Amino acid sequence: MRLVKLIANLGYGSRREVQAMFREGRITDPSGEVLYADDKVGHADVYVDGEPLDPPQGIALMLHKPVGVTCSTKDAGRLVYDLLPRRFALRDPLLSSVGRLDRDTSGLLLFTDDGGLLHRIISPKASVAKVYEATLASDLRGDEAALFASGTLMLESEKTPLAPAELEVVDARHARLTLTEGRYHQVRRMFAAVGNHVEQLHRASVGALTLGTLSEGEWRLLDAEDLACVFAKPSQAT
Template identity: 50%
Template sequence: MPRLDQLLSSLGYGSRKQVADIVKAGRVRSGDLILKKPDQKVEAADVTLDGAALEAPYGLLAMLHKPLGHVCTHSDGEGPTIYELLPAQWMARKPAVTSIGRLDKNTSGLILITDLGPLVHRYTSPKAEVEKIYEVTVDRELDPALIATFASGGVMLRGEEKPCLPAKLEITSPLTASLTLMEGRYHQVRRMFASQGWHVEKLHRSRFGDYTLGNLAPGEWQMLELPADPA
């Protein structure tokens, strides 16, 4: 079991000194018992602060609807970041939250947010083959022959030595399609269409693994249950 001050600090409630002051003020309980020693061992699930359960004490997983114009980076200078849309306390967690599966500035859609390294690896490892669905709008009428081309597993991207894995393309209108991928190369959707002579005008990710956006509005986030085995 963790020390109380280490637990609260790791969840973003303040520095070790700040959370020690919180404890000494009698604001932290385990059940009906007021906890008075910052260094005492506790079970995270039993601890409350100001009467509320601790937020995601065993690790955080959330889904964000990334709007256009935001970047998936912690660095300044590239424009507004997705982390500005999230609670400030999450940035103070140790480790701080990060995104799973980046989207570029001109792409909207589903991003997973977590502070659990094993989850990042699970979903981004080249061997993971996590299903992702993208809604695509292109600059000219789509050719039905693209369905077989993308499904062939033979599409080559400029500068790469291995072809893309087979992908499922569903043409939904003359200029729109849904593309299902099992990998996540750099700007893959845009590059796949470009390799066949089409320019992607709009791009939106509607699904990532088992998760879909549903009615989640752009800029909004939603907490998710942790997988049974985050590792």
């Protein structure tokens, strides 16, 4: 793949813009030696404005999503892509969120440009566990854990019952809920079904992958070990 096309596909600009970057001497090798568009060099040997070229297709990253940010590329207001380098939203293929967190939910959000990985994570067959921490408007009744674990709870407008989910009571108005599916606004609707309202919601982990030391609004690339954690049980987190 020619360097111009490679760099453009990674979101650094249109092909015309990337060609201009070459003319301006902004594309170099690790030592700072200026590269030319027809040079034949490896991906790791290409720097843009003194920084290594972003990883090629097949990347995955996680973001600590704050409340008030929307999982979209076009909606009005602040978007999750505003928290990432602008070029990440322009990559080809697109860097997509793996599922969504609604505007009022914070926590761990995954992104990838690998369609196979995305579908493997969200596939019902994978049963990837997501752990949510919920702050409730009213005290828990006491029967929620048994109901959520029963596999019989039907949500309004749904045609099939929910898969069993594990509820851990933290205190009267705080609970930790582990799901293996991802229906629309599922956590909020589950608590609404038992007469309660979720005031605050936070996704703490996906599989055994946690946010670690990431602060709100921060992100980092994932490596093979991180991705293995996604498919591990939450109890295996360290």
